[in-house]
Amino acid sequence: MPRSIYFAVLFAALAVIAIEKSPRVAASSSPKPLGSPEFTADGKLVRPGGYRKWVFLSSGYGMSYSQSASADQEHLMFTNVFVPPADYDYFLEHGTWPEKTMFVLELYGSQSKGSINQHGHFQTEFMGLDVEVKDASRFADKWAYFGFDATEKSAAAASPGKNDCWKCHDQNAAVEHSFVQFYPALLSIAKAKKTIKDGMKLP
Amino acid sequence: MPRSIYFAVLFAALAVIAIEKSPRVAASSSPKPLGSPEFTADGKLVRPGGYRKWVFLSSGYGMSYSQSASADQEHLMFTNVFVPPADYDYFLEHGTWPEKTMFVLELYGSQSKGSINQHGHFQTEFMGLDVEVKDASRFADKWAYFGFDATEKSAAAASPGKNDCWKCHDQNAAVEHSFVQFYPALLSIAKAKKTIKDGMKLP
Numbered sequence: 001m002p003r004s005i006y007f008a009v010l011f012a013a014l015a016v017i018a019i020e021k022s023p024r025v026a027a028s029s030s031p032k033p034l035g036s037p038e039f040t041a042d043g044k045l046v047r048p049g050g051y052r053k054w055v056f057l058s059s060g061y062g063m064s065y066s067q068s069a070s071a072d073q074e075h076l077m078f079t080n081v082f083v084p085p086a087d088y089d090y091f092l093e094h095g096t097w098p099e100k101t102m103f104v105l106e107l108y109g110s111q112s113k114g115s116i117n118q119h120g121h122f123q124t125e126f127m128g129l130d131v132e133v134k135d136a137s138r139f140a141d142k143w144a145y146f147g148f149d150a151t152e153k154s155a156a157a158a159s160p161g162k163n164d165c166w167k168c169h170d171q172n173a174a175v176e177h178s179f180v181q182f183y184p185a186l187l188s189i190a191k192a193k194k195t196i197k198d199g200m201k202l203p
Numbered sequence: 204m205p206r207s208i209y210f211a212v213l214f215a216a217l218a219v220i221a222i223e224k225s226p227r228v229a230a231s232s233s234p235k236p237l238g239s240p241e242f243t244a245d246g247k248l249v250r251p252g253g254y255r256k257w258v259f260l261s262s263g264y265g266m267s268y269s270q271s272a273s274a275d276q277e278h279l280m281f282t283n284v285f286v287p288p289a290d291y292d293y294f295l296e297h298g299t300w301p302e303k304t305m306f307v308l309e310l311y312g313s314q315s316k317g318s319i320n321q322h323g324h325f326q327t328e329f330m331g332l333d334v335e336v337k338d339a340s341r342f343a344d345k346w347a348y349f350g351f352d353a354t355e356k357s358a359a360a361a362s363p364g365k366n367d368c369w370k371c372h373d374q375n376a377a378v379e380h381s382f383v384q385f386y387p388a389l390l391s392i393a394k395a396k397k398t399i400k401d402g403m404k405l406p
Contacts, residue, residue, distance in 0.1 A: 052388060053288060056259035058311075059281065062323025069322045076323055078262065085256060108261075108387065114406030115384045116375045119272045120265025120279055122385045124406060172319045181318045182325045184311065185255060203317030203327060 035084025037102045037133045044154035045146045048131060051104040055088040057081040057183040061110065061121060065168070078123045080106040081183065091186060095193025097134055097176055105130040126150055132169070132177065141166060143177045174200045238287025240305045240336045247357035248349045251334060254307040258291040260284040260386040264313065264324060268371070281326045283309040284386065294389060298396025300337055300379055308333040329353055335372070335380065344369060346380045377403045 035054055038046040062076025070076060083091075087101040107127040112120065129148040136142045144157040145165035158165055169177035174196050180186045181202050190196050238257055241249040265279025273279060286294075290304040310330040315323065332351040339345045347360040348368035361368055372380035377399050383389045384405050393399050 053258055053291070055256055056283065056285070058326045059262040059283065060320075060323060060325045061264035061281070061313075063320055063325055064322040065319045067321055078264070080259065080262065082259070088256070110264075111406055115377075115382075115404055116268045116371075117263075117266055117385070117406075118270055119267040120263060122263045122266055122406070123261045123387055126387060168319075174318075179318075182320070184326055184329060201318055203314055203320075203325070 033084065033086050035087065035102055036100055037135065039138075040154050044156050045131060045133065045144075047129070047148050047153050047155070048102060048104055051082045051084075051106075054082040054084050054104070057083060057088075057186060060182060063182075065172075074112065076110055076121070077127060078108040078110055078121075080108065080123075082106065092189055095175065095190045095195035097178060099134060099136060101134045103132040103178065105132075131155075132165075134177070143169065172200075173197075174202065236287065236289050238290065238305055239303055240338065242341075243357050247359050248334060248336065248347075249357050250351050250355060251305060251307055251332070254285045254287075254309075257285040257287050257307070260286060260291075260389060263385060266385075268375075277315065279313055279324070280330060281311040281313055281324075283311065283326075285309070295392055298378065298393045298398035300381060302337060302339060304337045306335040306381065308335075334358075335368075337380070346372065375403075376400075377405065 035048070035051065037048070040046060059078055059080045061078055062070065062073075063079060064070065082104045083097075084102060087098055090096075090098045090101075106129055108123040109125045109127055110121040111117075111124045114122070114124075128150050131146040131148065133139075133144050133146070134142060135144070138144075139157070139160075141162055143166060144160070145163065146155040146157055148155050162170075166177075169179070173179045174181040174187070175190050176195075176197075180190045180196070181200065187202075196202070238251070238254065240251070243249060262281055262283045264281055265273065265276075266282060267273065285307045286300075286304060290301055293299075293301045293304075309332055311326040312328045312330055313324040314320075314327045317325070317327075331353050334349040334351065336342075336347050336349070337345060338347070341347075342360070342363075344365055346369055347363070348366065349358040349360055351358050365373075369380075372382070376382045377384040377390070378393050379398075379400075383393045383399070384403065390405070399405070
């Protein structure tokens with residue numbers, strides 16, 4: 001009897017050592033990585049949650065690609081762009097975006113004078129989200145575009161196919177369909193990896 | 204002998220189950236959490252690295268607390284503010300900042316016309332970092348301020364004690380020494396947790 005206990009203790013100790021030294025295996029119900037796009041049964045994009053803890057790419061103030069200026073120059077919008085951490089890491093390594101990358105462009109109102117601020121502009125009320133998804137398995141044209149107001153829970157893709165969003169990103173975005181020319185922290189990576197599309201006019 | 208093997212297998216199995224069910228304990232050489240401030244032997248703050256994967260709070264464009272406007276209105280700077288994820292989570296729960304919180308304010312130059320952009324402004328070249336650290340164990344006045352140009356590896360605190368940075372944050376920042384009034388995603392939290400300082404003029 002004592003001998004069997006010795007064996008038991010020895011095996012248990014060996015088992016503990018083996019488990020502690022082995023790499024953690026993925027849980028059997030492998031969870032989707034943070035920031036994977038999810039769709040409703042009827043193909044709408046579920047509003048991305050938690051993107052505020054994704055990686056910030058850059059922000060713009062009152063950016064417009066149109067020749068005509070906004071009538072109200074004092075209340076232009078800020079745009080903050082986020083991507084999931086794993087997609088950001090992939091870009092740092094490859095200079096391109098992996099399948100299922102989701103870009104969230106957050107829209108905020110702005111204000112100039114307020115609290116102790118006297119000049120320039122800071123962000124105020126949340127206005128909505130524009131989302132771009134890269135998914136060749138779901139979209140014939142690989143890239144799809146979605147708009148969410150401040151509260152919508154899901155959104156259908158902007159007129160499917162090569163709509164105005166798609167065409168503008170295809171023609172003018174520096175890397176694939178992403179405006180890396182406006183994200184200085186990524187532009188240097190794209191230059192180093194030589195992933196900028198031919199003929200792009202950079203800032 | 205067979206009996207001792209049965210015991211051994213039984214004990215080993217029980218050990219495996221116990222370990223799999225127990226919460227993971229911290230590694231013995233518990234690494235510092237992401238974004239902890241580090242100091243050189245002579246008390247300078249080591250340039251924070253990796254803050255681009257911290258949590259973005261908000262950005263401003265050309266913000267100034269001074270009555271006089273900048274002479275060059277076409278080349279104002281963007282400011283992007285980041286905090287470590289654990290400190291952000293703490294704020295969501297408490298509406299205040301934990302000891303050792305580090306705020307990184309990143310400075311970027313700006314441009315209006317460039318690539319296809321016609322109006323408004325986007326971020327261009329990296330200009331430097333301003334960093335604020337909350338650490339009552341290290342600083343008699345709890346909060347300290349550091350400036351880094353585009354490449355400096357370490358920086359001494361701005362004239363120690365209650366300097367102009369300290370006084371302005373103390374008098375005007377909505378929560379402790381942080382300008383939560385300019386971070387809309389946190390302002391609602393601070394209002395709910397009632398952690399805004401008395402007498403603050405919010406935007």
